[in-house]
Amino acid sequence: MLGRVPVLVGLAAVIAVLPLVLTNNFLLNVAIIAGFNAVVCVGLNLLIGYAGQISLGHAAFFGLGAYVSAVLVGTHGWPPLPALLAGAAFVGVLAFAVAKPILRLKGHYLAMATLGIGIIISIVLRTETDITGGPDGMVVVPFEVFGIEVAGESMWYWVVGALLLLAVWLSLNLIESPAGRAMRALHGSEVAAETLGVDTTGYKVMVFVLSAVLASVMGSLFAHYLGFITPSAGDFFKSIELVTMVVFGGMASTLGAVVGAVILTVLPQFLTAFQDYQHMVLGAILMFTMVFMPRGLLPTLEGLITARRRA
Amino acid sequence: MSTAARARAAMTEPDAASPVPPAAAHAGPPILAVEALSKEFGGVHAIEDLSFTVSRGRIHSIIGPNGAGKTTLFNLVTGVYTPSAGRVLFDGQPVSGLAPYKLAARGMSRTFQNLQIFFNMSAIENVMVGRHLHLDRRLLPALFRFPSLVRKDREAKERAAELMREVGLGRYIDAESAAMPYGALKRLEIARALAAEPVLLLLDEPAAGLNATESREIDELIKLVAGRGVTIILVEHDMKMVMGISDHILALNYGRKLAEGTPAEVAANPDVVAAYLGTLD
Numbered sequence: 181m182l183g184r185v186p187v188l189v190g191l192a193a194v195i196a197v198l199p200l201v202l203t204n205n206f207l208l209n210v211a212i213i214a215g216f217n218a219v220v221c222v223g224l225n226l227l228i229g230y231a232g233q234i235s236l237g238h239a240a241f242f243g244l245g246a247y248v249s250a251v252l253v254g255t256h257g258w259p260p261l262p263a264l265l266a267g268a269a270f271v272g273v274l275a276f277a278v279a280k281p282i283l284r285l286k287g288h289y290l291a292m293a294t295l296g297i298g299i300i301i302s303i304v305l306r307t308e309t310d311i312t313g314g315p316d317g318m319v320v321v322p323f324e325v326f327g328i329e330v331a332g333e334s335m336w337y338w339v340v341g342a343l344l345l346l347a348v349w350l351s352l353n354l355i356e357s358p359a360g361r362a363m364r365a366l367h368g369s370e371v372a373a374e375t376l377g378v379d380t381t382g383y384k385v386m387v388f389v390l391s392a393v394l395a396s397v398m399g400s401l402f403a404h405y406l407g408f409i410t411p412s413a414g415d416f417f418k419s420i421e422l423v424t425m426v427v428f429g430g431m432a433s434t435l436g437a438v439v440g441a442v443i444l445t446v447l448p449q450f451l452t453a454f455q456d457y458q459h460m461v462l463g464a465i466l467m468f469t470m471v472f473m474p475r476g477l478l479p480t481l482e483g484l485i486t487a488r489r490r491a
Numbered sequence: 492m493s494t495a496a497r498a499r500a501a502m503t504e505p506d507a508a509s510p511v512p513p514a515a516a517h518a519g520p521p522i523l524a525v526e527a528l529s530k531e532f533g534g535v536h537a538i539e540d541l542s543f544t545v546s547r548g549r550i551h552s553i554i555g556p557n558g559a560g561k562t563t564l565f566n567l568v569t570g571v572y573t574p575s576a577g578r579v580l581f582d583g584q585p586v587s588g589l590a591p592y593k594l595a596a597r598g599m600s601r602t603f604q605n606l607q608i609f610f611n612m613s614a615i616e617n618v619m620v621g622r623h624l625h626l627d628r629r630l631l632p633a634l635f636r637f638p639s640l641v642r643k644d645r646e647a648k649e650r651a652a653e654l655m656r657e658v659g660l661g662r663y664i665d666a667e668s669a670a671m672p673y674g675a676l677k678r679l680e681i682a683r684a685l686a687a688e689p690v691l692l693l694l695d696e697p698a699a700g701l702n703a704t705e706s707r708e709i710d711e712l713i714k715l716v717a718g719r720g721v722t723i724i725l726v727e728h729d730m731k732m733v734m735g736i737s738d739h740i741l742a743l744n745y746g747r748k749l750a751e752g753t754p755a756e757v758a759a760n761p762d763v764v765a766a767y768l769g770t771l772d
Contacts, residue, residue, distance in 0.1 A: 232611075350634045357633030357640060358619075358626035358647075361612070365620040368609030375569055376687055377595035377624035386630055432611065 184352045187435050191348055195341040199334070208333040214445035215340035216402050221425045221437040222347045223394035228423065229431035230355055231387045232367030233283060234291045237298020238395055238422050241271050243305055243414015245396030246403035250318045251311060253404075261325045264400040268393050275392035279385040298419050306411040317410035320403040336405055343401075344438070347394065351434045363387050364432075417459060424466045430476025439478050520583040522547045522691055522722045523568065528577035530563055530746075537563040538746040540577070545691075545724060545739075550717050552725045552733045554757070555743035556766055561726045562604055564743070565695050568724075569601050570594045581691070596624055600689030602680040604696045604726070606673075614666045617679055618651035619644075621686025651686060658682045658712055674705045681712065691722045698729045710736055734758060742766070 202208045220242060227233050248267030252258040258266070282293040305312050312318065323330040330339055354360040365373040366380040374380050403409040412418065421444070429440020444465070448454070454461055473480040523545040530538040538560045545551050553561050566572040568579055570591040578587045586594055600621075609617050626647055627633070627640045652664050658678045663671055668679065677697055684692055694713065698706040710732050717723050717736075727733050733740065733754070740757040742749040750760040757763055 353636040354630075354633050357636070357644065358623055358628050359630055359633040361616055361620050362623055362628065364612055364616075365609045365623075368611045369607040371571060371591070372603065372607035372609065372683075373620065374591035375571070375595055375599075375601050376621050376683065377592050378620070379590075379592045390630070 184356065187352065188345065188349060191435070191438070192345055195345065199337060202337075205333045208337050210446055210449050212333065212336050212340050212405065214442045215337075215344050216398050216405075217422070217425060217445050218438045218441035219340075219344050219347045219398050220395045220422055221429070221441040222344075222351050222434055223391035224422055225426045225429075225431065225434060225437035226351060226354065226363070227387050227391045228426050229433065229437070230360070230367065231363040231384060233384055233388065234287075234294065234423075235298075235388070235391070235419075236291050236295040236423065237301070237416075237419050238294075238391070239416075239418030240298040240301035240414045241275065241392040241395040242399035242402070242418070242422075243409075243411065244271050244274070244301060245399030246320075246409045246413055247305055247312055247318075247399075248396075249400035250320045250403050250409050253321060254318055255311075259325075260321075260323045260400075260404060264397060267400050268396045271396035272389050272393045275389045276385060279388040280381070283381065283384040283388060295416070295419075298414075299416060302411060302415045305414055312411070315411060317408050319408050320406070322407070323401065323404035330404070339401075340405075343398075348434055348438065355434070359383065359386070421462060424462055426476075428465055428469045428477055430478035430480070433476065433478045433482075436476050436478035440476065443477075520580075521545055522582060523724070524580040524583075525564075525568070526578050526580065528564075528567060528579065529575045530560075530567055530572060531575040536746050538567065538574075541743075541746065541748055542577075543741055543748065543751060545722060547722050548717070548720050549738040550713065550723045550725060550736050552727060552737040552740045553743060554727070554730075554733055554740060554763075555749070558745075559743040559766075560746040561743060562695060563746070565601065565693055565724075565726060569599060569693060595687060595689075598688075598690035599693070600684040600687045600691070601693040602677075602684050602695055602697060604699065606676050606680065608668050608676050608679060610669045612668060614660070614663045614668045614671060614679055615648065615651050615655065617668055618654055618682050618686050619647050621654075621683040622647040622650065624687060651682075654682045654686055655679075657715075658685075659708060674701050677701065677705075677709070678712070681709075681716075685716065685721075689721060691724065692716065693724045693726075695726045696728060697725070698727055698732055706732060 198211060202211055224235065224238050227235055245267040248270055249260065249263045252263035252266060253260050278297055282290060282297070285293055306315055330336060355364065362373065362378040363383045365378055366383060370380050399413065402413065425440040425444045426437050428444060429438065430436025448458055451461070469476065475483070521544040525541055525543050528538055528541045529536065541564070553564065555561055563572065567574050570586065570589050570593070574587050578585050580586065581594065581597060581599060609620060626643055632640045655661060655664050658681055660675060660678050660682060663675055668676070671679065681694070681697065697713070698709050701709065706729055713723060713725065714736055725733065725737065737754050739752070740754055741751050742757055742760070742763045744766040749766055750757050750763050
């Protein structure tokens, strides 16, 4: 497995060099959206890949963050940064409140419960027309902090690139700490982790809230970046897309989550002929991954390379 | 020779080799007291009205035929199950109903009959999870890699490697747990439990599935740990091991106490022999 430093340096180098190839705004736009997805997937991978808890409603937290920002900034005239923080706090409290009862569930039951929560939130976003503008969505003003407006594809690219690097750094730090080992241990054996002093419920709640807050922050920024937001940013298909990215890239591999998010964001852009079948293609990729490389793309490749080196 | 007599002979035989110097017994209440404990699963009494005490710094064994309730008793003592009636006192404090992780914080540690290894982690990381209670467990210092956390983590890793060498896993320090053989995983669980620095260690069939040589090595390991003042409760089917190393034995059958006493006393008890082999008539 790759160490922390090579992953960070490699990723930083790719982010730094990529604009040389991304010569127009369309390409930059794809890269930025890939970056947004990658950050959310890094958080979701902590929950799914490392702690072994499934969430099929994660896009709802992304959508909620986006809408809290849109409503507070657009309707109530808040500055964007406090609105983003308020969104993160709101999502954090909500995730904490739902985590305790639902994380007692396991396997299919947890999947169903998170799916239910995701659907409820997405219905609220779609139907509370007075607040959210309903299916038509809302216009969101550009992000501005300390008098600096984040505008233009190029500037957003660097902001999202820096955030991705930060998220990967935080994730790598966490998994190699006592808290991170505790959360991986409860994935391996909950009863053994408990008898070694790991508060398994506490750590499950912690990682659930952490990944939800990260999704919310990225949702807020996404709303400002796009300039408008619709309920589809937080719907069921978006949740499945995020899970597919994590599973495809490689569960319990931080870099894998990034790679999965990037490939599955970029791919549809170059397969425009399949646009009508996008969800079918997504489903096919998920099936293919589960059958032929259940550990995901990156861990499978790493395994092949190690095997070849030994041979 | 009758079947029962042969069994008795087999059980008594290793007794001669038994004298293990009892580790320094501390004053104070018994480390563990079980009072009128019962556990029912849908009408089946897995443990029924069981009382016994465990004094400090000794090797205590629990024996009994399959289904006697030994593992259930372990799960009740370590908080994995909540008793239907009765209570468990650990170090003089009632602990029934406390979550296992809280019991661990008070100094109780255990291994499992069917392995509970963290197969998604490396061997040494498994042992490092055992250090959990002695490390900085908070989220923020972990996310931002506080220097104090990193330093303690490095120490924990060294301590884990040391423990692995002590239990005879020196060559597996860099191994993935999923690639280790069964016998080594049994030891890995012991190293992991010891990493928590328990005052009471419960071993659930540590020799099950091991060959004679491996069993003897586990035997030595248990004596070594007990010699350091850790109280040990052992569930084991290997009678040779049990008779050889125990200071005290509790025999269970159908969730009830059958006999209690020194290895010689228990081995000579006709009820125990009958429970294992059935009566002749």
